[in-house]
Amino acid sequence: MKIEHLISQIRKKKSFLCVGLDTDLDKIPKHLLKEEDPIFAFNKEIIDATHPYCVAYKPNIAFYEAYGLKGWRSLERTMEYLNTNHPELFTIADAKRGDIGNTSTRYAKAFFETLNFDSLTIAPYMGRDSVEPFLQFEDKHTILLALTSNKGAFDFQTKNVGAHELYKEVLTVSKTYKNSNRLMYVVGATKADYLKDVRNIIPDSFLLVPGVGAQGGSLEQVCQHGLNKDIGLLINSSRGILYASQGEDFAIMAQRQAKALQQHMEVELKRASLIA
Numbered sequence: 001m002k003i004e005h006l007i008s009q010i011r012k013k014k015s016f017l018c019v020g021l022d023t024d025l026d027k028i029p030k031h032l033l034k035e036e037d038p039i040f041a042f043n044k045e046i047i048d049a050t051h052p053y054c055v056a057y058k059p060n061i062a063f064y065e066a067y068g069l070k071g072w073r074s075l076e077r078t079m080e081y082l083n084t085n086h087p088e089l090f091t092i093a094d095a096k097r098g099d100i101g102n103t104s105t106r107y108a109k110a111f112f113e114t115l116n117f118d119s120l121t122i123a124p125y126m127g128r129d130s131v132e133p134f135l136q137f138e139d140k141h142t143i144l145l146a147l148t149s150n151k152g153a154f155d156f157q158t159k160n161v162g163a164h165e166l167y168k169e170v171l172t173v174s175k176t177y178k179n180s181n182r183l184m185y186v187v188g189a190t191k192a193d194y195l196k197d198v199r200n201i202i203p204d205s206f207l208l209v210p211g212v213g214a215q216g217g218s219l220e221q222v223c224q225h226g227l228n229k230d231i232g233l234l235i236n237s238s239r240g241i242l243y244a245s246q247g248e249d250f251a252i253m254a255q256r257q258a259k260a261l262q263q264h265m266e267v268e269l270k271r272a273s274l275i276a
């Protein structure tokens with residue numbers, strides 16, 4: 001998907017919500033466990049209920065890989081459903097990959113071509129030759145982990161490397177990669193205090209921001225320093241939407257949560273004069 005298309009969807013829906021499909025068989029309603037493919041059955045109902053309020057879906061690959069071939073089939077079915085019924089929605093494979101060049105190329109093929117995702121999360125630790133293979137794919141986007149939402153982010157990412165913190169080095173150096181216009185970055189909602197510094201280095205890039213809801217990040221604070229002229233944010237919520245109810249009313253409750261987040265986003269877009 002072209003970035004202009006994502007931006008126009010955000011403006012049209014007044015939403016930059018990404019619904020995380022972290023589908024956990026231990027948490028989905030019991031009646032769905034009788035289905036032939038409970039993960040897909042759950043995802044389908046979540047997508048049907050939430051798509052008017054979001055612009056992106058992010059299956060976290062761990063939740064599918066955990067069930068082997070069956071889980072992978074649920075992921076394929078979810079992607080077929082999204083690409084057939086909602087081709088306007090942006091899709092993110094949250095797989096956090098990255099390896100030596102020829103291996104990265106295979107990962108890129110798996111997610112961008114075989115599964116037809118629009119984007120993929122990548123760990124930057126192995127550097128330029130592990131990231132550039134992903135950037136060769138036209139209209140596909142590589143989302144580099146920059147400053148993650150978890151506590152462990154302080155172990156390395158905020159430590160100084162020479163004059164500045166490691167996450168700033170990731171942002172600065174990755175801008176020199178070939179086809180760096182296809183890069184986006186992960187910055188956790190729990191790290192909103194750092195967004196001003198992040199935006200000083202990458203004013204124009206899209207940020208994927210997980211960590212609102214269950215992890216305690218504030219949507220308002222993220223918007224304050226994270227929004228740019230093209231909006232530039234995708235804010236993810238997974239558990240807060242998927243498991244708003246674990247009963248038979250799960251889809252309607254998920255829809256309520258997604259709608260509430262969309263309405264909050266609309267207020268923030270107006271406050272920043274990004275929509276009328």
Ligand SMILES: O=C(O)c1cc(=O)[nH]c(=O)n1[C@@H]1O[C@H](COP(=O)(O)O)[C@@H](O)[C@H]1O
Nearest residue numbers: 060094121148149188210214215237238239
């Ligand atoms: O890459 C990610 O999406 C990610 C990066 C990060 O720094 N923190 C983070 O929570 N995530 C993912 O975002 C989702 C957050 O889920 P909830 O906390 O349930 O909304 C999970 O799929 C995480 O793996």
